Amino acid sequence: MIRLECDYAEGAHPRVLRRLTDTNFDQTVGYGEDTFCDKARAQVRALCGGGEDLSVHFLVGGTQVNTTVIAAALRPHQGVIAAHTGHINVHETGAIESTGHKVLPIPSEDGKLTAEAILALWRAHWTDATHEHMVQPAMVYLSQPTENGTLYSLEELDAIWQVCQSKGLTLYIDGARLGYGLMSKACDMTLPDLAIRCDAFTIGGTKQGLLFGEALVIRNRALNRDFRYLIKQRGGLLAKGRLLGVQFSAILEEELYFTLSRQADEFAMKIRRAFEAKGCPMLYDSYTNQQYPILPDKLLHELEREFAFAFWCKTDETHTAVRICTSWATTQRAVDTLLRRLKQFA
Amino acid sequence: MIRLECDYAEGAHPRVLRRLTDTNFDQTVGYGEDTFCDKARAQVRALCGGGEDLSVHFLVGGTQVNTTVIAAALRPHQGVIAAHTGHINVHETGAIESTGHKVLPIPSEDGKLTAEAILALWRAHWTDATHEHMVQPAMVYLSQPTENGTLYSLEELDAIWQVCQSKGLTLYIDGARLGYGLMSKACDMTLPDLAIRCDAFTIGGTKQGLLFGEALVIRNRALNRDFRYLIKQRGGLLAKGRLLGVQFSAILEEELYFTLSRQADEFAMKIRRAFEAKGCPMLYDSYTNQQYPILPDKLLHELEREFAFAFWCKTDETHTAVRICTSWATTQRAVDTLLRRLKQFA
């Protein structure tokens, strides 16, 4: 069985594992205050084009980091705007609500928010005579790329950032798959471009070649205040914090992070084109490592003998949309096999 | 200015005030364990057609009682289903989320939920392979009448109650305006009918002739366990709890509660018919004390010199929907004046 249903089916890139092994018996202080973490923080800052103005924290997982950032940013009566398909709205078992905050969903076809829709929600709140009876919008959450594989353009992000700044909304970008986003042929922004257009964002590790780990970058000084207390409270202050520093340091060296991402994107586009050649349309117009072909059920059943995809939705009685993910671990052989099978089947 | 924008613009029915005055210097124990509360509890039980199986608690306000019941019923990973227009979803400043729980909204045109929609949401949750990553639906919240003045029929409530029982969902009915609902000509259920078709419900006082107060009736024994601790924790255990007992006792005597409700409904229907005669359609098909006529803006501006309505929404460039409320305090004279003005204006 060749697993293509997600981008976290394997362990870590060999360089990452090797580095963990090489440093295994170095003794360090705990909780992320070691020299490995310091070095990784410097690497992250350099890649972001920033200096000491950027605070960098390493956490274990995505739900953890999203919850911690959002709880840190909001006062009790405030909520966070997200696409209704956003990860925090549908796939974190109410983790945001568990910290007392409402997610304010905006309907979205492609998983993206727009500056206009954010502004409209903000205005609707403040022009309502009963606004004190409603959750106050105070933050915007978006993913780059989105859960649907779609991408914000620099212009779109810029417009959102303008709205956020003018209306006092904290902008947080979930970059669980940031590498696959930035390396996409369709992406017109760099990491430094993104870094100056939000209050905080993450550089995902779990889906990008590490065993686990998300790097959180905070530009907003007020948001960063006492942030380590908040990480600890949410259970995210890893005792052996060095593990995160060692891993990020390894994957960011010589831009391995980006090389792996680019390769995964290229594999994904090959797969997309093969499905399109086969007459299968795409559910979302993705140019990143997640692809959503709509298959005749007959074809799907044949492929499923050999490949694992993620079921997404039925599009009609005889067709199904699936998610196919490539990743840093996807092999040329796996892609070739899939392409070959696609050609073979009627 | 004649205020018709809400049903809480005055104090309390004179009998209620008189009773508070008559009992003012009687000394009682605090926190609702006094004989006035005991008497009121017995009256509530009798009107509901129940006995000791019904637990009755008195709380000060609606948001308080909704929050307390919902927090008492749910485990941390569970959420409560509501119409997207439901009070808990839009008008309680995230009080439910502040207790850690997500409101799971179902789109609704008329403010009502249906058994089918609830079942569909429940099924969608349990058939999703990633259901552990989603908030588990465990409770249903509805209002009788709804925030839009619409009513559930006995058949509709019955169907919802069947779904809730078969799927293990706690059913809670917000009866902030229950009297106006039950006394409506369009209502085909009695209080005892409702009382056996849910786990808990409220009999509103604040909008029904009391200074303040909601009576909470709980049939579900497990939900009632330690309930007074929960009231205290949420700030709802009134020191002079007797004030709630005295007031409910007074308004429930000789069915004053229902007489006042019926009268308010009749006034509301007169107002509705007058607007319809004037050619103004209704935004919602309400037969209770809240009416939502759509007026030409010109007419609205003329009326607003003398009457206060609640702005609801613009329906087009030249028309506006407003909410008009009658209540236990609405006078024949106020209604007549409105009807007269409607006839006068072009």
Next chain:
Amino acid sequence: MIRLECDYAEGAHPRVLRRLTDTNFDQTVGYGEDTFCDKARAQVRALCGGGEDLSVHFLVGGTQVNTTVIAAALRPHQGVIAAHTGHINVHETGAIESTGHKVLPIPSEDGKLTAEAILALWRAHWTDATHEHMVQPAMVYLSQPTENGTLYSLEELDAIWQVCQSKGLTLYIDGARLGYGLMSKACDMTLPDLAIRCDAFTIGGTKQGLLFGEALVIRNRALNRDFRYLIKQRGGLLAKGRLLGVQFSAILEEELYFTLSRQADEFAMKIRRAFEAKGCPMLYDSYTNQQYPILPDKLLHELEREFAFAFWCKTDETHTAVRICTSWATTQRAVDTLLRRLKQFA
């Protein structure tokens, strides 16, 4: 039975009830934005010696206002310092914790905090190498008078306020019985004295002649930001907010609030002296409306046939400390009867 076990056994002062009756059919807007509340706010400000710099909110009950202020002031990782006997630490069913915050208790014999103890706790936190693993002290809660009837002197309060200001701790004073405190012969501070030595405080109504209600005065602008959202979220935004304005307005007129308090304190001191004359020592050295005599059990049983006291604790096998409260409603006759009985019994 003459009830002296608490100061909330009756309804409201007749003037308060009369005012509610007189204004009963005046129509007002809801949620505390009416002219009655405006007037009461102006009265509170004037009595406090302040102007528009003082924000005044009216809430229904004590647990509610404590929870709302504390949740408004703290970030998620922060806690509030209190005497271990403080109301928020022992008698609010974990309401503070239910908003996510730890109460940081300081042991106290007389119910009071000291500037030294607060400073020591603050220092212990910040000099601990693992302080990020501990709740950060960020607020101080105290009651004037305390739950034990004891009083802070102006000098003591001043010292605490100095520590709070120099260390960035928000100081909040729970004045549920503030009148009884300020009118005590042993009290050396005025309301304006207190008002400039904290970030926020309450002027209690429930135990001071109203049906219910606490006035919250906030001097700290940052704390007051969006405060009405927070009141709504915690279930404290009374629909008929005017009821609070009408009541406070009535009781504050012609300083009735203070006249009633002074009388209750005098009654309490008479009772104290009578017990002392009888050879009963006091558990706490209180000069306010709460007295804690230690009685031989035999005497207690005799008195309990006619009087209700609150059990406090056993002090040894044959003696019991009780709480005796006077209030705005205590009659000369009740006090005289108690004094007479005390003389009669062996």
Next chain:
Amino acid sequence: MIRLECDYAEGAHPRVLRRLTDTNFDQTVGYGEDTFCDKARAQVRALCGGGEDLSVHFLVGGTQVNTTVIAAALRPHQGVIAAHTGHINVHETGAIESTGHKVLPIPSEDGKLTAEAILALWRAHWTDATHEHMVQPAMVYLSQPTENGTLYSLEELDAIWQVCQSKGLTLYIDGARLGYGLMSKACDMTLPDLAIRCDAFTIGGTKQGLLFGEALVIRNRALNRDFRYLIKQRGGLLAKGRLLGVQFSAILEEELYFTLSRQADEFAMKIRRAFEAKGCPMLYDSYTNQQYPILPDKLLHELEREFAFAFWCKTDETHTAVRICTSWATTQRAVDTLLRRLKQFA
């Protein structure tokens, strides 16, 4: 510098790292539903002497697992009893409170709770007339060994378990250092002994040879219900859950976990005896991997040039108690060096 200040200064036991490397490219499903986790669960059950009645979950860290179990077990008005020195009371930045629950501390000299003290607290709650105004004790948290290195005997645990069962208190044992506890010469219980005397407990991995990870064993069926939702909500459902299965499986094979623990305990006892021979008393009477010698400051300063200890407290003006930890990673050489230096210094 030889670090002995904690038991998480290194990575993982070589066998664990090797196993991660060997399985690195095996593709698995995510979130702990893979075959590696299944195997590790079976190993845990076997070591505990249990079968399918024991549910086993793997989480990343200690604060995370404590928070998740406690939030899962309690209703909103309930709290958890702990020694005042308990980890959840002092070293988790209020994580328990952040889920809405109060920690009910019991003063303890040696870090241990007693059945008598738990029973007394329970009785004090239920005999208090105002118990509904207080947090209801519903759970007991203890650590084996404690944060002070002390151990519960089988008889002591048995007595606590009896109280918990008879009073309806959930008993949860934090076993972050369980191996070091069970392998101590002073420990008279086995893992199966412990497993049947509580509702849930953890087998720590982070401090016991893994990179990270705690195994949670739940015997109480009700507590286990929907438990994976709760793990997800608290941010503890690791995407690559297999990493936990692989690691636990490796360390539990051939009882490596216990062999490593026994060795660390023996090293610790050697160090203890060396300090005692030197005339340094112990702050706590520990027979596990944590030792707390009280040193003359002069000796401490000399040792600190070469060794890192954890500062614990000043015991008088010229003496300091420190914590010295051995672990699975402590070398014979490090111990010998310390012993030699101790002999050398005056």
